[in-house]
Each structure stands twice: as C-alpha cells, then as structure tokens.
Amino acid sequence: MMKDNADERIGVDAMDIKFAAKDVQVYYADNHAIKDVSVDILDKTVTAFIGPSGCGKSTFLRSLNRMNDTIPICRVEGDIRLDGQDINAPEVDPVQLRAKVGMVFQKPNPFPKSIYDNVAYGPRIHGLARGKAELDEIVEKSLRRAAIWDEVKDRLDAAGTGLSGGQQQRLCIARAVATEPEVLLMDEPCSALDPIATAQVEELIDELRQSYSVIIVTHSMQQAARVSQKTAFFHLGNLVEYGDTTDIFTNPRDTRTESYITGRIG
Amino acid sequence: MPILWLFLIVLAIAAAGYVIGRSRAVASVGGDHRKMHSLASFYGSNVAIKVFVPAFLFTIAWLLVQPIVVNATVSDMIPEAAIADNSSRGLVMAEVRRIADGLDSAVAAGGMSADFARTPQTDLDDVTQRIKDAGGVVTSDITAPVLNAAQRYRAMNGTGNFIMSGLAILIALGGAWWGIRESHADFRARNTVETSIRALLIGAASIAILTTLGIVLSLIFNTIEFFRLYPAADFFFGTNWAPSFSGRGGSSDLGVLPLLWGTFYISIVALAVAVPIGLFAAIYLSEYASKRVRSVAKPLLEVLAGIPTIVYGLFALLTVGPLLLEIFGKDGLGWMQAGTAVMTAGLVMGIMLIPFVSSLSDDIINAVPQALRDGSYGLGATQSETIKQVVLPAALPGIVGAILLAASRAIGETMIVVLGAGAAARLSLNPFEAMTTVTAKIVSQLTGDADFASPEALVAFALGMTLFVITLALNVLALYIVRKYREQYE
Incomplete structure (x- = not known):
C-alpha cells in the first residue's frame, strides 16, 4: 500500500522540485551543525527527516524558512532554492518567505488569543482577506482542513490555550494552513501528543499532501514510514541517505542508516 | 547583675547541656551511633534549645513588665505637693529616673x-554634689521626696533584676534537666529540632506581619481620635483645605478632596510619562537590544531607581521647573505662574518611575515563551507585529501589575511633591498650577x-x-491581576 502510494507520487511529480538545497552548512557560533547537505525536496510529497537527537535535522528544517535568522549566533551557508529562487538572496524578505513556507512546532504554541484570532492571525498580517466574511471563510476552511472545525465551531471565541494538547497542535496546523503556504515544515509535531491525537495529525498530514509539500522531522521511525514518501536520514550533521521511504526502511544502502532503523544507534 | 552576664551564664548552661545531652544519648546505646534515632548532635541541640529558648523568652517578658510595675509604684510614692505648679508627674518621674541613674554612676x-x-x-x-562629681546630670535641686523615690526606684529595679536573673537561671537549669532526661537513643531529637526551626521561621514571618498590623493600629487610634474632633463627612467630602495655625479646632477646613485631587493629578501625569517610556524601553531591551547593549x-x-527622591526633588526645583516656566510662563504661553506646578512634579516623578515600569516589564516580557515568538515568525510576522500582537498580549497582565505598583509608588511619593508641586491645596484642572498632595x-x-x-x-x-487604604487596594488589585493570568502561559 505504502509502496504503491509512493511510486505513484514519484511517477507524477518526479520532476517537480520544490526545494533544492546544495552544500548547505549551518554553524552555531563555532559548532558546525550541518555539513555539506544537498537535497532536492519534491512538491506534493511528504518528506521525513529522521535521525538521532542532535543530528541537525531540526536545524536544517529551520534553515528552509530562515527561522535560524532569529538566532543571533546561527550562520547558514550554501545554496537553498525555493522554486529556483535563492532564499538567502538579499532581495528575499524572510518575512515573505515564511508566509510561503509555514511552520508547525514541536510543542503546540497557540497564541494567547481566541481560537478565531489564532487562525486569523496570518491572514490579517498578510492582508489575505478583503472583509469579515472572507476572513470567516478562511478561518472555517483552515479549521476544517486541520480536522478540528467540528470540535471548536461553537466556541471560536474561547481561548486557544484552553484546548487540549492534540487540539492545540491541530489549531497550530490550521493557523499555518490559513496563510496558504506552499510548503509546510513540521518539527516533531506529534512528540507532545498522545497516540489518538498523533493518529489525527498523521491523517491530516496525508491530506495536506494534496496541496503542499510537507517536510516533517520525527523521532518515530514508524511515523516516518506511515506518513512519508521520501525519507532523509541525518547523522552527526551529515545527510547520510535520502530516497524513497520504502527503500530507506527495507533496503538501506548505508550501514549507519541500517543501524539506526534497526535500533542499534541513536 | 547585668543582662550580659545573665546571657553568658545561660549560654554556658546551654553549652554544658549540649555536651551532656549528646554524650548521654551516645552512652545509652554504648557508643553505637547507628542505633540512635537521630545524629548525636541533634540530642545536644535539643538540650541547648530547651535551655536557651524558655529562659530567653522569660527574660524578655520580665524586662517588658518590670519598668511598668516599677514606674507605677514609684510614681504613687511621690506626694502631690512635691510636684511644682509648672511641672507634671511625668517630668518629676523623669527626674527620679535621672537621679537613680546618677546614684548608680556615683556608686x-x-x-x-x-x-x-x-x-x-x-x-x-x-548628694547632689557627689552625683555631679560622678558625671550624673541633675537639672534642679534634689528634694527629699524625689530622692526617696529615686532610692526606691533603684531598690525595686535592683531586686527585680536579681529575681529575674535567678529565675532565668533556674528556668535554664530546668530546661537542661528536661532535655538531658530525654536524651535517649529512642528519642526523636531530629524531629524536635526541626519543629524549633519551623517555630523560628514562623516567628520571623510574624514579626513582619505584626509590624504592619502595629502601623495600622497606630494609625487607626489617632484617626478615630481625629474623627471625634472633626466630622468625617466634612473630611471626606470637604472641598476646601485650610488648616488654621493659630486657633484650635473649629476654624479649620480640613477637606481631603483637594489633596486627593492633587495626588491623583500628579500621579496621572507621572504615569503618562513613565508608562510609555518605561514600556518602550523594556520592549527595546528585551526584544531588540543585543546582549551587549542590554548588559550595559x-x-x-x-x-x-537608586537615586534618592530628594535629589529628584532638587532636579524638579532647579531644572525642570525653570525650564517649564520659560516655555509656559509669562514670557512664553503665559499659563504658568511659578516653577512649582503639577507638571513639574509629575514629569520628574514620571522619570523616577521609568525604571520601575521598565525593569518589571522587561522581566515579564522575557518570561513570554520563545515558542510564541517562533510561532508568529513562522507565520511570516515581522518583529513589531509579533511584539504588538503576541508578546504584549501575553505579557499584559504582568505589565498591568507593574503599572499599578508604579502607581502606588507615585501616590506615596513625598519629596518630589514638596519641592516640585508647591504647597497650595486647590481643585483645578490646569496642570501648570501649583497643587499639593496628601503626603x-x-x-x-x-x-x-x-x-x-x-x-x-x-x-x-x-x-x-x-x-x-488607597495604596493597599492598588497593590491587592495588582497582585490579583498578576496572579489570575500568570499560570496560563507556564
């Protein structure tokens, strides 16, 4: 099932590269956190980044929407292109970039506002809605896509912080979806969730693939196998192996990948 | 016997009790420390506490009661005739105490x-000459009744001190006996010491609270006394403040409203200066400034915040007042009569409050989780959008608390007002007129x-x-707001 699915996607979108990273280096002060990473990430595909803690997968993810700019000691080198445009070029506004490349974080981080205002945050900032009615529409659509609409439709004015952990994370996904990004970055989105909420979010990720390129960092190899079509294995700042998820998990080429997925390292 | 000696004796008993209690406990298990309930030192401490604490409390209590009793007795001894027309019993008693001290130093x-x-x-x-030779102070000639009273005073105090010392030592010995008897391996000395430590900490906390209570009580009695002499309605609702300095009562108007108005007006001007500047400074320091700038x-x-308020007062009087007068005074816009005005005091007080607002707000803004900022940046928000729409709303309860604390500080401020705002109590809307405050x-x-x-x-x-009452209400409100909304983001 998974194999068929992946093959089909590769068949359709093989040429459609969303992100092209070449020789990316990331430094935290003197610490060389990402070394020579080159990877092509496909559109309308879920790509999983796996690897042991501290291997740099989150750091690399954050350099895709220049979130590393907010860390003063962090330095990114190399060439990262989104649809052929160098995202680190001086003419690219990181704020505009982040609107195109949305992000969902490890810990649910709803703003201390109502559920409605949480989702409407991005559209308001970017002026995506021309009136109250249109904004309502965006909010409802986003909440529906995040599979949380039925649970919150009667209390859109309630505080987003009052929801349960799983609901908060889906609210954060709805918030990210509301700005109509082209790519969605998810940094261990299920690590703070229970199995039921995790299943809901995973189902959601599969649906989001219809419209976006989704990149998910995860510690759970089962999760990577369940949701992704492509998998990249990071180890000690290097991209060790990148390929179809089924290949990585059934037939890894690198011994380090094999050791990791069989539980011998990491 | 001087108190110091008594203290040293009790201390010696406590030290001896410590050693005896400790060794008795150790001996009761034949020197095998593992069989004892507590460490050996706890048994010693238990005895020392039982020696020292009751004796100490008894001495304090005695020292509080003895002067009252002695004064009352001696005061009754002085016949009415011995008190001169232009004097009073209190003055004579002071003389008695001086002579008693003089006799002490002469001996x-x-x-x-x-x-x-x-x-x-x-x-x-x-007698007078001998006291004077010894360096004693004698203001008037000693009369026989006064000398008698002084001698009686000395005698009573001497006996009192003697009895007190004896009893205190007895109590200390009794405590030692009690503690030493308890010193067996089975006795839970560790728990007893723990209880004493808790009592000590409770005592320290109570002193702080009792002091507050004492301050309130001292205010209450005099306030009640005032309202007996002056109608409360006239005080709270009177719009005129004109105390007469020559006459006694009746002729004075003591309405609090002009003073409260001045207090609030000056505080509002001060907050209007301090809140925006302090808040923006805090936002710059916590969100924009680099580590190096921030550390400086x-x-x-x-x-x-460390400048004494009297220095701010001088700044108001010598710099801000004349400066404002130049712009708004007769040569300028003509709104201002003199340098002392609500505006002068308010501006300077606002400057004083800036560090209050900025320092507290800075801490509060820093406490907003980074995850919220990341979430906002991740949606493509700029830094100022993030601050305005995410960080400040999250920090708002704390900031409101900080502002209310600054407000209660402004209301209680005195020196800046004395020097900067003038002394005229009036109800006016013109901020360039002199007004005054409650303090x-x-x-x-x-x-x-x-x-x-x-x-x-x-x-x-x-x-x-x-x-x-006003500042207390503000503080309670501030604490309530801060507490109610704080847990939400942690």
Whole structure:
C-alpha cells in the first residue's frame, strides 16, 4: 500500500522540485551543525527527516524558512532554492518567505488569543482577506482542513490555550494552513501528543499532501514510514541517505542508516 | 547583675547541656551511633534549645513588665505637693529616673558607698554634689521626696533584676534537666529540632506581619481620635483645605478632596510619562537590544531607581521647573505662574518611575515563551507585529501589575511633591498650577510645633490612613491581576 502510494507520487511529480538545497552548512557560533547537505525536496510529497537527537535535522528544517535568522549566533551557508529562487538572496524578505513556507512546532504554541484570532492571525498580517466574511471563510476552511472545525465551531471565541494538547497542535496546523503556504515544515509535531491525537495529525498530514509539500522531522521511525514518501536520514550533521521511504526502511544502502532503523544507534 | 552576664551564664548552661545531652544519648546505646534515632548532635541541640529558648523568652517578658510595675509604684510614692505648679508627674518621674541613674554612676565611680546610696540622706546638697562629681546630670535641686523615690526606684529595679536573673537561671537549669532526661537513643531529637526551626521561621514571618498590623493600629487610634474632633463627612467630602495655625479646632477646613485631587493629578501625569517610556524601553531591551547593549543599558536604567527622591526633588526645583516656566510662563504661553506646578512634579516623578515600569516589564516580557515568538515568525510576522500582537498580549497582565505598583509608588511619593508641586491645596484642572498632595500635607501638618490633641495635627493620621487604604487596594488589585493570568502561559 505504502509502496504503491509512493511510486505513484514519484511517477507524477518526479520532476517537480520544490526545494533544492546544495552544500548547505549551518554553524552555531563555532559548532558546525550541518555539513555539506544537498537535497532536492519534491512538491506534493511528504518528506521525513529522521535521525538521532542532535543530528541537525531540526536545524536544517529551520534553515528552509530562515527561522535560524532569529538566532543571533546561527550562520547558514550554501545554496537553498525555493522554486529556483535563492532564499538567502538579499532581495528575499524572510518575512515573505515564511508566509510561503509555514511552520508547525514541536510543542503546540497557540497564541494567547481566541481560537478565531489564532487562525486569523496570518491572514490579517498578510492582508489575505478583503472583509469579515472572507476572513470567516478562511478561518472555517483552515479549521476544517486541520480536522478540528467540528470540535471548536461553537466556541471560536474561547481561548486557544484552553484546548487540549492534540487540539492545540491541530489549531497550530490550521493557523499555518490559513496563510496558504506552499510548503509546510513540521518539527516533531506529534512528540507532545498522545497516540489518538498523533493518529489525527498523521491523517491530516496525508491530506495536506494534496496541496503542499510537507517536510516533517520525527523521532518515530514508524511515523516516518506511515506518513512519508521520501525519507532523509541525518547523522552527526551529515545527510547520510535520502530516497524513497520504502527503500530507506527495507533496503538501506548505508550501514549507519541500517543501524539506526534497526535500533542499534541513536 | 547585668543582662550580659545573665546571657553568658545561660549560654554556658546551654553549652554544658549540649555536651551532656549528646554524650548521654551516645552512652545509652554504648557508643553505637547507628542505633540512635537521630545524629548525636541533634540530642545536644535539643538540650541547648530547651535551655536557651524558655529562659530567653522569660527574660524578655520580665524586662517588658518590670519598668511598668516599677514606674507605677514609684510614681504613687511621690506626694502631690512635691510636684511644682509648672511641672507634671511625668517630668518629676523623669527626674527620679535621672537621679537613680546618677546614684548608680556615683556608686560605680566610688563617689559614695552602696550603703550611702541606699539609706535616706538629709544632706541633699552633698548628694547632689557627689552625683555631679560622678558625671550624673541633675537639672534642679534634689528634694527629699524625689530622692526617696529615686532610692526606691533603684531598690525595686535592683531586686527585680536579681529575681529575674535567678529565675532565668533556674528556668535554664530546668530546661537542661528536661532535655538531658530525654536524651535517649529512642528519642526523636531530629524531629524536635526541626519543629524549633519551623517555630523560628514562623516567628520571623510574624514579626513582619505584626509590624504592619502595629502601623495600622497606630494609625487607626489617632484617626478615630481625629474623627471625634472633626466630622468625617466634612473630611471626606470637604472641598476646601485650610488648616488654621493659630486657633484650635473649629476654624479649620480640613477637606481631603483637594489633596486627593492633587495626588491623583500628579500621579496621572507621572504615569503618562513613565508608562510609555518605561514600556518602550523594556520592549527595546528585551526584544531588540543585543546582549551587549542590554548588559550595559539595563543596569544604567536601574541606576535611576537608586537615586534618592530628594535629589529628584532638587532636579524638579532647579531644572525642570525653570525650564517649564520659560516655555509656559509669562514670557512664553503665559499659563504658568511659578516653577512649582503639577507638571513639574509629575514629569520628574514620571522619570523616577521609568525604571520601575521598565525593569518589571522587561522581566515579564522575557518570561513570554520563545515558542510564541517562533510561532508568529513562522507565520511570516515581522518583529513589531509579533511584539504588538503576541508578546504584549501575553505579557499584559504582568505589565498591568507593574503599572499599578508604579502607581502606588507615585501616590506615596513625598519629596518630589514638596519641592516640585508647591504647597497650595486647590481643585483645578490646569496642570501648570501649583497643587499639593496628601503626603506633602502630612509632612507639613506634623512638622514644627505639633500639638497632638488638635485636629490640625491629628488630621495627618486620617490622611495617612486614607492613603494607606488607597495604596493597599492598588497593590491587592495588582497582585490579583498578576496572579489570575500568570499560570496560563507556564
């Protein structure tokens, strides 16, 4: 099932590269956190980044929407292109970039506002809605896509912080979806969730693939196998192996990948 | 026996008790420390505590009661005739105490024998001379009743001290006996010591609370006294503040409204200066400033908080007032008569409050989780959008708390008002007129020749009480707001 699915996607979108990273280096002060990473990430595909803690997968993810700019000691080198445009070029506004490349974080981080205002945050900032009615529409659509609409439709004015952990994370996904990004970055989105909420979010990720390129960092190899079509294995700042998820998990080429997925390292 | 000696003796008993209690406990298990309930030192400490604490408390209690009893007894001894017309019993008693001290120092200096000081003397000039030789202070000639009273005073105090020392030592020994008897391996000395430590900590906390209570009580009694002399309705709703300084009561208008108005007006001007500047400074320091700038700028800003308010007052009087007068005075816009005005005091007080607002707000803004900022940046928000729409709303309860604390500080401020705002109590909307505040009037009512039986002086306590209630309410409100919303983001 998974194999068929992946093959089909590769068949359709093989040429459609969303992100092209070449020789990316990331430094935290003197610490060389990402070394020579080159990877092509496909559109309308879920790509999983796996690897042991501290291997740099989150750091690399954050350099895709220049979130590393907010860390003063962090330095990114190399060439990262989104649809052929160098995202680190001086003419690219990181704020505009982040609107195109949305992000969902490890810990649910709803703003201390109502559920409605949480989702409407991005559209308001970017002026995506021309009136109250249109904004309502965006909010409802986003909440529906995040599979949380039925649970919150009667209390859109309630505080987003009052929801349960799983609901908060889906609210954060709805918030990210509301700005109509082209790519969605998810940094261990299920690590703070229970199995039921995790299943809901995973189902959601599969649906989001219809419209976006989704990149998910995860510690759970089962999760990577369940949701992704492509998998990249990071180890000690290097991209060790990148390929179809089924290949990585059934037939890894690198011994380090094999050791990791069989539980011998990491 | 001097108190120091008593203290040392009790300390020695405690030390001995410590050693005995400890060794008895150890001996009871034949030196095998593992069989004891507590470490050996706890048994010793248990005895020492039982020696020291009861004896100490007893001594304190005795020292509080003895002067009252002695004074009452001696005071009754002095016949009505011995009190001069222009004097009072209190003044005579002061003389008695001075002479008693004089006799003490004369005996200590060898000017007279202990027997001489104790027995009734007829040659009063001789006694006076001997006391003076010993360095004692005698203001008037000693009279026979006064000398008698002084001798009685000495005798009673001497006996009292002697009895007290004896009893205290007995109590200490009793405590030692009690503690030593307990010192067996099975006794839970560790728990007992733990209880004593808790009692000590509770005591420390109670002293702080009791002091507050004492302050309130001292205000309340005088306030009630004031309202007996002056109608409360006139005080709270009177729009005129005109205390008469010559007459006694009746002729004074003591309405609090002009003072409260001045207080609030000046505080509002101060907050209008301090809140925006302090808040923006805090936002810059916590969100925009680099680590290096922050490490220099924050302490510099906090230096403002360390300047004594009288210095701010001088700044208001000598710099800000004349500066404002140049712009708004006769040569300028013509709104201002003199340098002292609501605006002068308010501006300077606002400067004083900046570090209050900025330092507290800075801490609160820093406490907003980074995850919220990341979430906002991740959606493509700029830094100022993130601050305005995410960080500040999350920090708002804390910031409101900080502002209310600054407000209660502004309301209680005195020196800047005295020097910067003038002394005229008036109800006016013009911020360039001189006004005055509750605190400044408390000072002026109590300085100088205050007669504590007149409403003009007692009104200070009613003013203090009003102020206390207002600032207390503000503080409670601030704490309530801070507490209610704080847990939400942690």
